[in-house]
Amino acid sequence: MTPATIFELRDFAIRFGDFQAVTALDLHVDRGETVAVVGESGSGKSVSVLGALNLLPPGSEISGVRRFAQRDLGALPRGEWNALRGGRIGFVFQEPMTSLNPLHTVGKQLKETLRLHQGLRGGEATRRSRELLERVRLPRVDDMLTARPHQLSGGQRQRVMIAMAIANAPELLIADEPTTALDVTVQREILTLLDELRREQGMGVILISHDLNLVQCHADRVVVMKSGAVVETAATATLFASPQRAYSRELIAAVPEGHPPAIAGDAPVLLETQALSVNFARAKPLLGRRPPPFVALEPLSFSLRQGETLGVVGESGSGKSTLAFALLRLLTANGRITFDGERLDTLQGRALRQRRHQFQIVFQDPYGSLSPRMPVADIVSEGLRFHQPDLTPERIEAQVSEVLAEVGLPANCGDRYPHEFSGGQRQRIAIARALILRPRMLVLDEPTSALDRTVQKQLIQLLRDLQTRHGISYLFISHDLAVVRAMSHRVMVLKNGKLVECGDIEAVFQAPQSSHTRELIQAAYV
Amino acid sequence: MRLSSLFPATRGRRGLSPITRRRLNVFRHNRRALASLWIFGMLFILSLAAELISNDKPLVMQYQGDWYVPVVVDYPETTFGGFLPTTTDYHDPFVRSQIEAHGWAIWPPVPFDYQTLDRDVGGPVPSPPGPRHWLGTDDQGRDVFARVIYGFRLSVAFALALTAGSLVIGVSIGALQGYYGGKIDLIGQRLIEIWSGLPVLFLLIILASLVEPNIWWLLGIMLLFTWLGLVDIVRAEFLRARNLEYVRAARAMGLPSRLIMWRHVLPNAMVATLTFIPFLFTGAITTLTALDFLGFGLPPGSPSLGELVAQGKNNLQAPWLGITAFVTLSVMLSLLVFIGEGLRDAFDPRIRMPTSMPQPTTRSPERSP
Known part of the structure; x- marks a missing residue:
């Protein structure tokens, strides 16, 4: 481990009971570097970072080497964790609404971080809070300090989260899908801001994301994960130019492309x-118009x-x-x-x-x-049964099988419940439900x-x-x-x-x- | 019609939906709730057969070679050599001696009905527990054990009817308010607020002075008010569920409102409602007991636990009355609360059932944060 390396995981593994969530993960982040962890949902990208920082619920077994600034995290006493997390390590999570306390003003939440980690109070804390909010380029800083989270837009909330994360000048910033819930234009602004802050403060950044476009523009190195294991680690330019593994190629190639079928010229x-x-x-207000x-x-x-x-x-x-x-x-x-x-x-x-x-x-x-309470065949056939009540059960069954095959689902899945399917399969069920009515x-x-x-x-x-x-x-x-x-x-x-x-x-x-x-x-x- | 019938081969294996199976599993693992359900169920079944356990007539008898079933059929006293064509009093010494001389009779374990006045107690009433009266007699010489069995049955039946009635009214009104929202909801809520301001107990007491209260009157009057508690829960669930995407999808599909409510929204609301039922149940039992205790409840002579409590209070020299009433009520209510707790946990989606843990308590650490 070189002194430039701020965070390192070696042969890191996490298991929940019988389920091996992460296996043999090697990862290191240098100061001033952005390392992106990409993968599809369920690939273990968030879990591995949360696990490395002891943020998982009890019942998970963690093994392997994990180091932060030359210290072994595995042997860190309980009391020192709190100084580390939120102090030397900052977090930005995906959902800015639920990561901020809705009952407290933005100023109060910022000052709490400052008080806990730097012992700042009163005027000093207010001054520093203003500075931080200006730093993340929020408008009308004084209004912002007294605003509650629900009064801000999604982008503004995420900026507040970033302000809180950098409040104590962390050496490592963990951004877990920081822009997934935001509009594209806001997304770009937020990531540019993160880039700037990283350069200024020389922090290491772990950017967890499923969006390869975004990673390509903002990361130095990329770790591709699949089912809890690393598929490939490479510098961003190298990875996108010549991915070594089939899975990485598949991910990079998975950009929507092609064109819709042509329309007949005389289509009504x-x-x-x-x-x-x-x-x-x-x-209407009580008084007035x-x-x-x-x-x-x-x-x-x-x-x-x-x-x-x-x-x-x-x-x-x-x-x-x-x-x-x-x-x-x-x-x-x-x-x-x-x-x-x-x-x-x-x-x-x-x-x-x-x-x-x-x-x-x-x-x-x-x-x-x-509906989580209905088997797939019932869900798909419901509209049909209402609109064509004279169909016999056999006819309905035939139509259900036909439409399930058409959307690419196995024909025998009719008696299973929605929760047994993946997101993409469920969307196919929803399409089948609409399609069976011949819209x-x-x-x-x-x-x-x-x-x-x-x-x-x-x-x-x-x-x-x-x-x-x-x-x-x-x-x-x-x-x-x-x-x-x-x-x-x-x-x-x-x-x-x-x-x-x-x-x-x-x-x-x-x-x-x-x-x-x-x-x-x-x-x-x- | 559910399409489930279309997949008979696989249907048999799966049967219940996975959610139901998980709930059953959680409930089964809660030993206290399961045991309570068993005990309460057995007690209720036993009390349903109260006439066979405790009655002032023989179950079966033979008299002069003929068979008689006094527990089901009323025979005039003349049948057994008496003089009056009235219903036979089998405790009458003359009838007894006649039966002993000309045949035999099988009596139930407790040969007293809830209203039998035992004139041969052999001492002042209330008489203490003994071999003749297992739990003693009350201040009119009636067997306490018999009154407890019949009283338990009456309380539970009353609570069942009241809960079922409240469920139908409360769920329907809550569903309409929540599903349609807007003005219907606004007006409905205001009416309910006014209605719930009426004092139930006073109303019952006033009623008791106007008519002779019987169990149907009590049920009707209480039914007017107990559904109120359910409306809020059901309404909130419907308000939430009507904006769920699968409900919207059903609307987009052209299903009429009643079908959407019945098939898509009601199952959601039933979860919250079911967990409320045991508490509705205990509430019904407590109110009935309170009314009887005050003397505004069931007509005099009815087997009632509240009346037993009142007797215990009036006869402090006979502690078996008070103790019996206390034990019966507290056991019954505790069992119901335990069942309710188990139900509530079973419907709580946050409680997961780990296969490795044989018996989690109600506050299991597996609740995800």
Whole structure:
């Protein structure tokens, strides 16, 4: 171990009971260096770092050598851990909302760290807190100090987390998926900030991530993990130029690519909206007038042809999902929706329900969108049983098997429950549930965002195949521009409920007209 | 119809959903709750057969070569050589001697009903426990053991009916409020707040002075109020669940609201509700006992644990009355609370059942942080 090395793991292993979570992990971080640990979910990347710092729940067995600044962590007495963690080692976690205490102001939480590790109090602590918040470039520092976490945006919260992590000038910063929950533009800003801080303070950084694009731009070395073991360790440039192992190649190649199937030239218009808008009423104060309603979606007119995919892109809060729910009449909206030559917005009750099988939706979260209490066959066939009550059980069973095969699931999985499936498989079940009703339009609300890159790629291929086969129209909502590009014929860019840009996908990507679109494309590293 | 029937070959092997299996497993590993459930179940089954355990009529008898089943059929006294065509009093010395002379009778283990006045106690009442009366008699010469058995049965049956009724009303109203939300919820909540402001006990006491209270009156009046506690839980669960993505997916699929509520939302709400049931149950028993104790409950002569408590209070020189009432009530309520605790833990998703640990306590360290 050279003096430049700040953190080292050798032959490190973790097991939970019978389950070997991490095996034979070798890792070292030098001062002023960013080492990225990448891998798909369940590859043991977070667990290994948390385990090395004794942050796992009791019941896990840890073995191997772990050193921090020439000290053996395995033999560290209990009392010294607290000085180490949060003092010489800083943390930034993925979910900034749950990592901050919602009941305390930002200033109070910052000062607590300063008091515990540096003994700063009163005016001195306030001065230092202000300095830190300025350092992470938060605006209106004085307001920030008295703000509570829920008053900040996701990006601002993550900046506060970083300020807390660097408060005690740590020698090692552990960033566990620090930007996964954030919009692409914010993501870029945060990582640039981390880079700057690392250079200034000469800290070592461990960047845990599943996003290879991001790693390519911000890490010096990359450790690729799979099922708890290291697949490959290499300098970033080397790894991306010539990956040595098949798995690394697969990961790097797992970038969504290709194009959607061409649309027939005379394809009729399936869906058309005119001035579709959504307003949410705001609460009326006890005295005084009701404030003007919140406009979630400003009047929007567009059309979707048979077999066409319209991508909808925007940051969180831009009204993408609102648009989806308004189209499906799951939300009260103004304006005219015409579906297959029929006014959809005026339909009510039973008449509307009977037409619902023509337009279906697939949600983002593959864990929340399937009822955990129903076996897969019940989930998939539920809509069919309602819409075609005269089908015999045998016919239903045949259709279920057929649609499960179509989305690439084993036909005999009908009696299993959703929790027995992986995220990608669950998303296939959700697609099967929509597909069995033979919809003409499918709204895909971030269907690939919660999935690993390799699974994402397979799912995109599946969706494109289904489109070719059945001529379904897609409304594809995503914040991931690479996926949208691989899926869509045309794209709409939304910002704060307003349409910023709309046009053919390649035209928009190659020559974006608005500055917001340009920013998005740049930040996405496409 | 569930599609489960379509996969018969595999269905038999799996049967229960994995969640249910995990819950059963957790419950089974909680020995105290399991034992409580067994004991309570046995006691209730035994008390259902109270007429065979404790009765003032023989179970079976033979008189002059003919078979009689007095426990089921009422025979006039003339059958056994008496003079009056009234129902036979088998404790009557004349009837007894007739039966002994012309046949035989098998008596239940305790030859007294809950309202039999034993005139041959041979001493002042309340008489202490002895071979004739296992737990002694109360101040009217009635067998305490018989009254405890019948009283237990009545309390549990009352609590069962009350819980079932509250469940139906509370879940329906909570479901409607939570699922539709908005104005329905707002108005419903305000009405419930007003309604829950009414003092139940006073209402029952006032009622007792207007009508002759019987068990149906009590049940009806209490049913008007006990469902209130469930509404909040069910409503909150429905409010939460109606925004779950699989509920949205069901709406997008075109399922009508009643089907969505029944199939997708209710199972969620039932978890919280089920854990509440044992406490509803104990509440019902306690209220009934309290009313009887105050004398505003069941009509005089009914076997009631509350009345036994009152007798214990009035006859401090006869401690067996108070002690019996205390032990019966505390055992019954403790068993129910233990069962409730086990149920609550079984439905707690944070409690995991490690295969290596044979018997975790209710505060198992396996709760993830």
